[in-house]
Amino acid sequence: MSDTPDSVVRTYIDTHRAAFLGDLADWLRIPSVSAQPDHAADVRRSAEWLSAKLRETGFPVTEIWPTAGAPAVFAEWPSGDPAAPTVLVYGHHDVQPAAREDGWHTDPFEPEIVDGRLYARGAADDKGQVFFHTLGVRAHLAATGRTTPAVNLKLLIEGEEESGSPHFRALVEERAQRLTADAVIVSDTGMWSEDTPTVCTGMRGVADCEIELYGPDQDIHSGSFGGAVPNPATVAARLVAALHDEDEHVTIPGFYDGIVALTDRERELFAELPFDEAEWLGTAKSRATLGEAGHTTLERVWARPTAEVNGIGGGYQGPGGKTIVPSSAHLKLSFRLVAGQDPDKIEQSVRDWTATRVPAGIRHEITFGAATRPCLTPLDHPALQSVVRAMGRAFGRKILFTREGGSGPAADLQDVLGAPVLFLGISVPSDGWHAPNEKVELDLLFKGVETAAYLWGDLAAHWRAS
Amino acid sequence: MSDTPDSVVRTYIDTHRAAFLGDLADWLRIPSVSAQPDHAADVRRSAEWLSAKLRETGFPVTEIWPTAGAPAVFAEWPSGDPAAPTVLVYGHHDVQPAAREDGWHTDPFEPEIVDGRLYARGAADDKGQVFFHTLGVRAHLAATGRTTPAVNLKLLIEGEEESGSPHFRALVEERAQRLTADAVIVSDTGMWSEDTPTVCTGMRGVADCEIELYGPDQDIHSGSFGGAVPNPATVAARLVAALHDEDEHVTIPGFYDGIVALTDRERELFAELPFDEAEWLGTAKSRATLGEAGHTTLERVWARPTAEVNGIGGGYQGPGGKTIVPSSAHLKLSFRLVAGQDPDKIEQSVRDWTATRVPAGIRHEITFGAATRPCLTPLDHPALQSVVRAMGRAFGRKILFTREGGSGPAADLQDVLGAPVLFLGISVPSDGWHAPNEKVELDLLFKGVETAAYLWGDLAAHWRAS
Known part of the structure; x- marks a missing residue:
């Protein structure tokens, strides 16, 4: 069933775990807060750091793309196979504001690992989820014996997502020729929970x-x-x-x-999830729900x-x-x-x-400010099934479906590039996005690495874009 | 008609004008902000400064009265005449918070005189209006040839008025024997305008x-x-x-x-005032009125x-x-x-x-916080007529009647001491109470001195408390 030996992938990831975490910590130390003008130099430094690291990972092309605001990072690693699909991974290297006095137990820009969790601003949103692709592609090569990825792999990691991506659409329009892709993989979302891995099908x-x-x-x-x-x-x-x-x-x-109203099928998918209001409230650090009449909590945060x-x-x-x-x-x-x-x-x-x-x-x-458009992935898209299979192998569980209440510029990529947008994220609601004490679960971070290691082979084997 | 030669009073005031202003400036330099705990020592220093200055003025008794919060200053100067009425002057030596960056053109605690106006936090509210009583009583003595005031004069100058006078009522209750008076004169209010001197008959x-x-x-x-x-x-x-x-x-x-609803007589008194909405809006630094339906602007700010x-x-x-x-x-x-x-x-x-x-x-x-009660002066009280006459001599105009939208602990004095409360204030609305660039008009400040100089003789001559 699989084209990549899973045990080889896992062994490779374990071997490189410490170095991967050390590198990620170096990146997280850079306070790349795009909303605060006095951090502009840090956002640039973050882009330079990532560009160098992607070159070290093996990407033959890495470039820093200036914008009217903060710079983005672009990297490209051709497959060499003329028939291989082209995939563009999207993420961002800027972070939300954070200050110790907001309630952080540790310095938000000095990463610390406690009980299997890595605490830092950007650990989950979004540096950790961008970074799992670096070790992921290396594990893919190691397990398949390839020297290039099975897909034509492109990365576009922007620097203004937390400021509403004011120059992102212009950048994508300007660079559309370089960004051409058969599918966009967005790694800037979450999943239901550690025990219920899910694929996200839309963002507000x-x-x-x-x-x-x-x-x-x-x-x-x-x-x-x-x-x-x-x-x-x-x-x-x-x-x-x-x-x-x-x-x-x-x-x-x-x-x-x-x-666009929710369909019955979408409501059914929502209803398959093990929603527990008390648990959800715990994640929301809140004591009661309150929202639009006539809708469930999940409908309120995902589809209203x-x-x-x-x-x-x-x-x-x-x-x-x-x-x-x-x-x-x-x-x-x-x-x-x-x-x-x-x-x-x-x-x-x-x-x-x-x-x-x-x-x-x-x-x-x-x-x-600059607005971010909503987007929805077609439930029947074949590339979605590749993501589901790759996640299934990494997690060893049935993959369910969610949406994301948060926002990202995925819709601009869909509009400009004419490519379907898929979501691959391993963050969980308790990760504290935009809040004090943001963290990422290390187990899930490495499941992300593993999913990325399986995904490129699965996509190449099972899907050709029209 | 007058028991005090007005020309002697005016000459005496002119002679002592420069020294009076120098002393007042020294007091205004003390940032006695009662609402800010880090200024507690300044509020104490302000009390000590005033106590020493009142002793120098001639008050044989000056005391600093501690409270559970900031200290008050008490001073007493007996008339020596067993039949003389006893008058208690009320004011406060604490001030509102002020910081240069709030929009002050000058340091709020470095007084400056520009175009006949003295700018400083507390210039009008209330140090200036307390201080006119010092030169006032000296002028009264100089003009009458007395060595003691014609009334038994007491001063109670509190230190927490701008914090809602949380310990004032307890202080007055505790010291009621020392504070006994036939009338209370509150010098912590304003008048209509420079051209329309008025006596205030109530506070919210x-x-x-x-x-x-x-x-x-x-x-x-x-x-x-x-x-x-x-x-x-x-x-x-x-x-x-x-x-x-x-x-x-x-x-x-x-x-x-x-x-207590407004009477027709009170509405008539309000209507006698030369109210001009555009001018009032200028003083309010505002562009439109908005308030309770069915009431005029003056009714809204004074009586609602x-x-x-x-x-x-x-x-x-x-x-x-x-x-x-x-x-x-x-x-x-x-x-x-x-x-x-x-x-x-x-x-x-x-x-x-x-x-x-x-x-x-x-x-x-x-x-x-601690509340301040509203109060109203009976319009037919004989002591009110003494205030009106003294002001009339100082200003050379008909004295009209107002109320005050602001608040003071006058009602506590009325309640505890059982004495009527009268208001003698020379501040005008443009003085900027609680706002940046607070000032007092020097002309009016010296009319206040002059009024005080006439008042004690008029009270002693025309009124005996029951």
């Missing part, structure tokens, strides 16, 4: 904005003026409160227009759009009280989007809705 | 609270979990939005219970209670975006109260209302 998109609200020219005395002028902090709060109705439906006109407050602020923040009407307030909002929603239309809807709700005497400014 | 009270809202144990990924768990920042915003209905009435059950957001915060505050559901959020709210409202009942109403509105999965904590 995201649009985000900041709204600044300006009232009095300066903070004014709430005794002398309070009750007679509009308070921008109150206006900010009223905007947030008006985002949802009592059923937690988003109230912005047009928000749900064009949404949201309007979320990521940050709100205004007025006095120090100790004690200060009896003022504040001069300004701000909101950071994000909107998760599902298939059928157009980020440009969402932006216009939010702008129109906000303008109608801000009262006289308050000036407002809205700034949208 | 204030109750304030902080509400902490706790959701997930840590910030969680808004893609993985958003839309399915309650967001504490959203809950904070919904609380704020629910505080008012569409007519800007406060919705908390019981909030308006027991309020409010619910105001002084601060709101939660989630990511840094540059760029961060796609999280935040783990916590907080509100700083304050409620202005009018005659008839009981702060204890208001606190309970807010607690009950909040508890019913916080959803499952969000834990909340409410902390109330």
